[in-house]
Amino acid sequence: MSDIQRAGTTRRYSDFCIHNGVVHCVEVPPDAHGDAATQTRAMLASLERLLVQAGSGKGRLLMATLYLTDMGDYDAVNAVWDAWVPAGTAPCRACVQVVRLADPGWRVEVAVQAAVGA
Amino acid sequence: MSDIQRAGTTRRYSDFCIHNGVVHCVEVPPDAHGDAATQTRAMLASLERLLVQAGSGKGRLLMATLYLTDMGDYDAVNAVWDAWVPAGTAPCRACVQVVRLADPGWRVEVAVQAAVGA
Amino acid sequence: MSDIQRAGTTRRYSDFCIHNGVVHCVEVPPDAHGDAATQTRAMLASLERLLVQAGSGKGRLLMATLYLTDMGDYDAVNAVWDAWVPAGTAPCRACVQVVRLADPGWRVEVAVQAAVGA
Numbered sequence: 438m439s440d441i442q443r444a445g446t447t448r449r450y451s452d453f454c455i456h457n458g459v460v461h462c463v464e465v466p467p468d469a470h471g472d473a474a475t476q477t478r479a480m481l482a483s484l485e486r487l488l489v490q491a492g493s494g495k496g497r498l499l500m501a502t503l504y505l506t507d508m509g510d511y512d513a514v515n516a517v518w519d520a521w522v523p524a525g526t527a528p529c530r531a532c533v534q535v536v537r538l539a540d541p542g543w544r545v546e547v548a549v550q551a552a553v554g555a
Numbered sequence: 556m557s558d559i560q561r562a563g564t565t566r567r568y569s570d571f572c573i574h575n576g577v578v579h580c581v582e583v584p585p586d587a588h589g590d591a592a593t594q595t596r597a598m599l600a601s602l603e604r605l606l607v608q609a610g611s612g613k614g615r616l617l618m619a620t621l622y623l624t625d626m627g628d629y630d631a632v633n634a635v636w637d638a639w640v641p642a643g644t645a646p647c648r649a650c651v652q653v654v655r656l657a658d659p660g661w662r663v664e665v666a667v668q669a670a671v672g673a
Numbered sequence: 674m675s676d677i678q679r680a681g682t683t684r685r686y687s688d689f690c691i692h693n694g695v696v697h698c699v700e701v702p703p704d705a706h707g708d709a710a711t712q713t714r715a716m717l718a719s720l721e722r723l724l725v726q727a728g729s730g731k732g733r734l735l736m737a738t739l740y741l742t743d744m745g746d747y748d749a750v751n752a753v754w755d756a757w758v759p760a761g762t763a764p765c766r767a768c769v770q771v772v773r774l775a776d777p778g779w780r781v782e783v784a785v786q787a788a789v790g791a
Contacts, residue, residue, distance in 0.1 A: 448755045450766040454735045461736040461765045499572045500579040508655045519566045529579045530568040531666045534655040536770040548767045617690045618697040626773045637684045647697045648686040649784045652772040
């Protein structure tokens with residue numbers, strides 16, 4: 438067995454990669470419609486499923502990078518984020534406004550590292 | 556004891572997270588006023604304190620991502636950065652200009668990974 | 674011997690840093706001229722050399738962050754990327770459009786983490 442475990446691997450990307458007890462994962466909104474809160478909620482729900490599938494979980498995040506396309510969404514995204522992260526387990530977090538994400542409808546994208554295992 | 560050590564944990568983020576001998580840390584300027592050099596100097600001083608608290612140090616950086624809001628600040632930020640990093644220990648570094656950071660006054664933000672221990 | 678191995682270390686950055694079986698590496702186009710495909714091809718060729726030098730390889734990527742300065746280059750960059758990544762080994766990948774990179778001619782920059790060893 439390889440020392441790298443991947444899931445959802447296409448020509449371009451994997452849904453997650455595990456190595457050395459750390460899972461790397463990037464998630465985008467499953468639907469490019471809807472406001473920032475809606476997109477963030479669906480994106481984090483999808484991220485949570487991937488983390489569980491990887492043997493990790495949303496309470497084991499180490500680092501998160503949030504890319505927004507409009508910092509005016511900051512409060513809406515944070516409200517969803519704050520409610521989603523289990524109390525006492527918040528990761529380090531960078532949050533920046535970029536010009537655009539790959540899909541012009543996406544208002545948010547997140548890249549994380551999390552610890553695998555209990 | 557958990558295999559993840561966090562410090563400064565709020566509902567939203569932690570000041571740093573340690574796992575597997577690596578510390579993750581994101582730092583912003585403690586004061587949104589002042590020019591880029593002033594903000595960078597204060598931000599890196601704060602980052603240095605966090606790294607030491609985490610059992611790491613500025614000479615043990617592995618990767619740094621610098622987010623600027625104006626690439627016109629590049630030389631000013633670099634002058635502070637170059638003097639701050641111990642000679643021979645510079646990490647990998649990405650430096651990009653984003654549209655905005657969470658506080659409209661911030662001119663710089665940094666995300667790092669560093670090795671813990673001596 | 675240190676537990677951190679660096680290469681190409683200047684006052685400002687290293688070409689790569691290895692720690693705990695993971696190599697961190699940031700690469701930019703060696704030449705700021707040319708279209709996005711040309712820049713991406715040269716950048717990824719250079720990244721590949723660094724990864725091999727680090728005892729890793731392009732088939733062992735864990736995470737890649739692609740910074741573009743024009744999302745209009747997305748298809749051109751992806752065509753090069755998709756052909757470059759060995760089938761079945763694609764890493765997690767974030768791709769965002771930023772305002773500018775350090776050199777105004779650069780259309781792309783990439784930061785990666787990869788597993789060292791076979």
